[in-house]
Amino acid sequence: MKKIIPIQKENINVLYKKMWLLKFYAKLGFKIYINYENQLFENSKKRHDKEIDEVLKNLDILNTRKKREKYNLIYDYACFYLDNEFQNKKLCDFKKDICICNREKDKNIVSSCCVRNTNNQPCKYFDNNQKICTIKCITCKLYTCPYLRAKGVQYQVNSISYLKYHLSFRQKLICCNRFFKDKEEIIDEFMKFYKLP
Numbered sequence: 001m002k003k004i005i006p007i008q009k010e011n012i013n014v015l016y017k018k019m020w021l022l023k024f025y026a027k028l029g030f031k032i033y034i035n036y037e038n039q040l041f042e043n044s045k046k047r048h049d050k051e052i053d054e055v056l057k058n059l060d061i062l063n064t065r066k067k068r069e070k071y072n073l074i075y076d077y078a079c080f081y082l083d084n085e086f087q088n089k090k091l092c093d094f095k096k097d098i099c100i101c102n103r104e105k106d107k108n109i110v111s112s113c114c115v116r117n118t119n120n121q122p123c124k125y126f127d128n129n130q131k132i133c134t135i136k137c138i139t140c141k142l143y144t145c146p147y148l149r150a151k152g153v154q155y156q157v158n159s160i161s162y163l164k165y166h167l168s169f170r171q172k173l174i175c176c177n178r179f180f181k182d183k184e185e186i187i188d189e190f191m192k193f194y195k196l197p
């Protein structure tokens with residue numbers, strides 16, 4: 001069974017407005033397609049331009065019926081989105097491995113909040129040689145420090161379409177409260193509060 005959603009260039013967000021209905025169709029076993037500029041899409045593989053990419057990734061999620069696979073997609077797309085935001089907008093603006101917040105401090109300067117986290121200790125998942133986090137934690141990725149928040153940089157679960165439209169209230173709370181936890185652990189928790197979207 002097929003359901004085709006026509007989307008116009010000037011009204012690309014129509015998918016989000018119809019999301020509750022599309023989730024209902026998907027639950028009934030319909031495969032959802034998008035007709036955009038006379039091209040039929042069943043997933044995001046065919047086209048990667050910014051304009052339609054996020055909509056097509058939401059389509060991927062809609063058309064994935066296996067629970068764990070669906071949560072993996074939601075999680076990966078949300079992490080990818082946040083990584084891009086921080087990198088492309090240079091939000092932490094690292095110079096010589098020190099972030100902007102710490103560069104502007106007079107004392108107790110460290111390289112980033114990963115080096116001094118909430119317990120005032122380096123995070124055990126931070127690789128200090130490569131200056132990278134070794135896990136994939138959505139809560140950490142959503143976090144911005146008071147310095148950035150004062151500048152209006154803040155990410156909410158509901159400002160990211162993959163999380164907003166495809167997670168339940170309990171699952172959204174999990175996203176906000178699982179600092180220093182890896183993807184598999186967080187997805188295990190999502191599974192406990194699974195209800196077919």
Ligand code: SF4
Nearest residue numbers: 092099101112113145
């Ligand atoms: S969130 Fe703030 S403290 Fe953490 S790395 Fe970015 S600028 Fe630095």
Ligand code: SF4
Nearest residue numbers: 114123125126133140
């Ligand atoms: S788990 Fe969080 S605090 Fe620890 S290194 Fe990774 S991003 Fe930083």
